[in-house]
Amino acid sequence: MRQCITDNGIHVVSTSQPSDRYCLFQGVESALFVDLAIALVTFSIWWVRRRLRYESPFLFAARNNLSEADGPAERAPPHPGL
Secondary structure, three states: OHHHHHHOOOOOOOOOOOHHHHHHHHHHHHHHHHHHHHHHHHHHHHHHHHHHHOOOHHHHHHHOOOOHHHOOOOOOOOOOOO
């Protein structure tokens, strides 16, 4: 097998890191994932609060115990993206 590989000009280059860097790499990778998780949770909280700020008129009426018989309900401001 080795003769066949060398006859066809194929060579394998393998690099590795010293074992004393294992903890460093694990720490860096863990920090990246924790930072990403914190960023996603922060974005999710911001997104939900933003969406609740521009709630639909139906939710506004339901929250304030209003019905159509009570007259027109105050409308929430329109969503800025619409």
